Amino acid sequence: MEHIQEQVNKIEKQIVHEQKKEQVRELLQEGKKIGIEKLPYSYSAVKRFIDSETMNVHYNKHYKGYVDKLNAMLKKRKGDHDLEKIITNISRYPKGVRDNAGGAFNHALFWNMLSPTQQRPSKDLVVQIKKDFGSYEKFKKNFEDIAMQRFGSGWIWLVLTNKGTLKIMSTPNQDNPLMNIIEGGGYPILGLDLWEHAYYLRYKNKRNEYINNFWTVVNWDFVQKMYELKTETKLLESKQMGLLLKETKVEHCSRADIEFFRNLFNVNVQARNTYKNTINDTLKKVFSDKYHDKKENGEIPGIYYLEKPGRSVINFLNTNYSAFCIIMKDVNQRLADIEGEELISFTDKTPGEQQIEMKRFANWIEKLGKGIFDTNGETFQGVIKVLTEKDKVGSRREKSALKTLKESLPDVKVIGVSGAGKSIDAEKKIDAYIVIEGNKKTAQIKGFAEILEQNGKLIVTKTGEVAKYNVDLMVFVKGNKVAVFENNGEIVMGNYVFNKKSLLYDLR
Numbered sequence: 241m242e243h244i245q246e247q248v249n250k251i252e253k254q255i256v257h258e259q260k261k262e263q264v265r266e267l268l269q270e271g272k273k274i275g276i277e278k279l280p281y282s283y284s285a286v287k288r289f290i291d292s293e294t295m296n297v298h299y300n301k302h303y304k305g306y307v308d309k310l311n312a313m314l315k316k317r318k319g320d321h322d323l324e325k326i327i328t329n330i331s332r333y334p335k336g337v338r339d340n341a342g343g344a345f346n347h348a349l350f351w352n353m354l355s356p357t358q359q360r361p362s363k364d365l366v367v368q369i370k371k372d373f374g375s376y377e378k379f380k381k382n383f384e385d386i387a388m389q390r391f392g393s394g395w396i397w398l399v400l401t402n403k404g405t406l407k408i409m410s411t412p413n414q415d416n417p418l419m420n421i422i423e424g425g426g427y428p429i430l431g432l433d434l435w436e437h438a439y440y441l442r443y444k445n446k447r448n449e450y451i452n453n454f455w456t457v458v459n460w461d462f463v464q465k466m467y468e469l470k471t472e473t474k475l476l477e478s479k480q481m482g483l484l485l486k487e488t489k490v491e492h493c494s495r496a497d498i499e500f501f502r503n504l505f506n507v508n509v510q511a512r513n514t515y516k517n518t519i520n521d522t523l524k525k526v527f528s529d530k531y532h533d534k535k536e537n538g539e540i541p542g543i544y545y546l547e548k549p550g551r552s553v554i555n556f557l558n559t560n561y562s563a564f565c566i567i568m569k570d571v572n573q574r575l576a577d578i579e580g581e582e583l584i585s586f587t588d589k590t591p592g593e594q595q596i597e598m599k600r601f602a603n604w605i606e607k608l609g610k611g612i613f614d615t616n617g618e619t620f621q622g623v624i625k626v627l628t629e630k631d632k633v634g635s636r637r638e639k640s641a642l643k644t645l646k647e648s649l650p651d652v653k654v655i656g657v658s659g660a661g662k663s664i665d666a667e668k669k670i671d672a673y674i675v676i677e678g679n680k681k682t683a684q685i686k687g688f689a690e691i692l693e694q695n696g697k698l699i700v701t702k703t704g705e706v707a708k709y710n711v712d713l714m715v716f717v718k719g720n721k722v723a724v725f726e727n728n729g730e731i732v733m734g735n736y737v738f739n740k741k742s743l744l745y746d747l748r
């Protein structure tokens with residue numbers, strides 16, 4: 241009986257666990273939804289332009305319908321959703337998303353472009369309008385003519401081009417000038433809905449009257465704000481490189497972050513190699529005056545005399561997960577200021593997608609190298625700190641391994657190879673020589689967490705960089721615990737796996 245009760249308890253626990261997981265999933269989903277833009281006035285507030293019944297149906301049925309349908313479509317897609325980013329990257333999405341994201345975005349803008357009080361365009365705007373259209377009257381006429389020419393459903397827009405000029409354009413259906421599939425688009429600062437649902441109840445087929453009345457409700461304050469904001473952004477974009485070279489604050493990485501990257505590196509070898517090569521090339525470029533490729537006095541190629549005399553710890557950057565995390569956060573802080581650029585992220589991605597993402601990351605590292613590795617910057621300092629710490633831990637580990645081996649195995653002679661930069665260590669990755677029964681063997685020394693037994697094999701976990709080394713022995717060290725394996729294991733899912741008989745010395 242007790243046995244059955246135990247099983248029931250177990251199953252119940254499992255059910256509760258699953259339910260909680262589902263609740264969390266739903267909450268997360270809710271947070272990712274595209275929101276409804278609040279109507280900034282009552283349904284009757286702009287009645288000199290449109291009646292309250294049309295406004296009510298337009299807002300509650302048409303607009304909310306687009307948002308709901310869009311959210312239903314996005315629910316199946318991974319990642320966070322930002323409406324403007326979807327619009328500016330619309331070519332990546334199916335037609336249904338294009339229609340509904342357009343509907344959601346266009347109307348959210350449109351509600352704000354109408355004002356209960358009558359307004360005039362600002363001086364700034366009138367100056368720019370005169371420049372681009374000759375006069376304010378000509379601009380209005382032009383806008384009305386193009387609106388009348390729109391066949392079927394669509395929108396008419398005043399857009400700010402990336403040259404800083406204004407132009408009028410019309411888009412079909414729910415397309416928006418910001419969509420990356422629209423040729424000659426720009427940033428919409430004023431727009432008018434030309435769908436029949438927007439006016440038919442009151443104006444019937446007299447679209448021209450609807451368009452004429454639009455001028456009585458234009459929220460020129462909002463248009464001015466959009467104009468300023470986007471003119472400002474354009475200015476910033478033109479100084480993009482300057483912006484990218486801004487100082488960033490070093491963001492600390494959690495243990496979970498670092499463990500995630502350790503796993504990414506050790507499982508996705510192609511992504512790891514992309515990163516390694518990029519780091520090597522970038523460091524070589526940024527510190528070209530400190531890079532030595534000649535082998536002198538047993539030194540190996542690399543960066544010297546950077547943060548200290550001798551070989552720099554920055555040469556270890558290409559394999560360190562904590563430093564990887566710092567650099568990724570630095571790049572993301574810079575990317576956050578670039579419109580339409582998504583942040584680098586490797587979570588929720590297939591190995592293939594991770595490789596593509598790593599290439600995108602690599603491109604940015606190359607472009608931003610000077611900013612990331614600015615020796616006065618926090619990122620550089622953070623990276624050096626992490627790598628110096630790792631270097632210290634590494635040599636402490638080596639010393640402790642050699643000490644334990646010597647003490648526990650008096651028959652075995654151990655010779656340490658110390659000093660990063662000595663070619664024998666850094667090139668061939670030899671940390672020590674161990675002489676067993678007169679045979680001198682090369683050894684690589686690594687940290688580890690546990691050695692697990694599974695199906696007659698031994699799995700060594702969390703050993704830092706998991707790679708094939710051209711040495712005879714693999715030595716794993718944790719405090720004063722040491723395990724020495726013959727180097728004939730396999731790498732499986734980012735862990736070393738050995739046959740039991742490969743374990744030569746077990747000092748755990």
Ligand code: MN3
Binds near residue numbers: 433435437
């Ligand atoms: Mn509409």
